[in-house]
Amino acid sequence: MSLLDVRDLEVTYPGGAAAVRGVDLTLAAGEKLGIAGESGCGKSTLALALLRLLPAGTRIGGQLLLDGEDVLTMKWGRVRAVRWAGASIVFQGAMHSLNAVHRVGDQIAEPILLHRRATSAAAKKRAGELLEQVGLPAARASAYPHELSGGQRQRVMIAMALACDPRLIVADEPTTALDVMIQAQILRLIEELVSEQDVGLVMISHDLAVLADTCDRLAVMYAGRVVEEGPARQVYEDARHPYGRALSGAFPRIGDPSSRFAPRGLPGDPPDPAAVPSGCAFHPRCPVALDLCAAQDQVLRAAEAGRWAACVHVGSDAGPGRRSGALGDEGPGGDGEPGRPEAAGTGPRTEGGAQAGSPVRGDGPAADAVPADAVPADDVPEDGATGHGPGAEEAEVRSRTA
Secondary structure (H helix, E strand, O other), rough: OOOOOEEEEEEEEEOOOOOEEEEEEOOOOOOOOEEEEEOOOOOOHHHHHHHHOOOOOEEEEEEHHHHHHHHEOOOHHHHHHHEEOEEEEEOOOHHOOOOOOOOOHHHHHHHHHHHHHHOOHHOOOOOHHHHHHOOOHHHHHHHOHHOOOHHHHHHHHHHOOOOOOOOOOEEEEEOOOOOOHHHHHHHHHHHHHHHHHOEEEEEEEEEEHHHHHOOOOEEEOOOOOEEEEHHHHHHHHHHEEEEEHHHHOOOOOOOOOOOOOOOOOOOOOOOOOOOOOOOOOOOOOOOOHHHHHHHHOOOEEEEEEOEOOOOOOOEOOOOOOOOOOOOOOOOOOOOOOOOOOOOOOOEEEEEOOOOOOOOOOOOOOOOOOOOOOOHHHHHHOOOOOOOHHHHHHHHHHHHHHH
């Protein structure tokens, strides 16, 4: 069983903006999946959807299976039990994600107190151990966020993500605004932690070069869809989709004079999610578009073993029911047959409420952090009195995206 299995995920914000449109991805424990694309392609929405951190009123369809349990049909108590303990997220911008008026050690200790029911002394000790694990002295636990450098704050965020030993970590632009040397240190740290603790990593970035160097596989998103997928280094060096080639070509390569003296870019911007073009969404910007691209949508096609691209210029059509393969899993038909099992209750849901016309499945075996009664998203209380726990982050995300 895969650690994470995303099946036909669709996310539509209030107002009609379709930010994610039919994404299929899988991830096994100990593996690293990179997600790349320009701003506005749906990467961060996908990350927030994995832990149901989207604003109230957002419509979500498909399935998000974490260890076989559908996150989208969990009751709110079960969702809060899964956050931090089952899956955690490193948000963009550590300075904005940390609470400025609380010491970083207290912020790392809070999820340990809530989810592990530890004593204050034990949580404080564990916070110091986590700081040392990410390369900071335990004494820095008494510091406030503004007293740390950008790289140190990012290490604190990673320590918080590891606090409850989750099986999945989602890192949304973990090296944004950091200088090149600090970026390299953070990336090496993430790689070491994934390898040592056998956790799954979903890493989101604009930078294909960073993802190619860090991740095992790479998915390129455009207009809310995965348009190319395959081994990270192969996608970076030999992209099969025109958009993937454009992203890769935007980065000059050391030792390649042609890329240094004639850097390539991509004119235009990604489409408005509320008004996606007909046919292939990339055709207005595509240098090799055909007439049929404006009328016929392109699904992922098998380019070669373990690689897919949603382009008419690529090999045979993998079909709309291809396996949900970020990591080369076969479909339910076996023998390499593409496909995805149909599951009951995979229609659209509204965040803050259950899927229309379908029951909400019961909670799993783990103890809920709060009573398991479903409550509206806006009514979920914060996880700690200090206001810097998971519940506070959820509220902050809602306020930023509302």
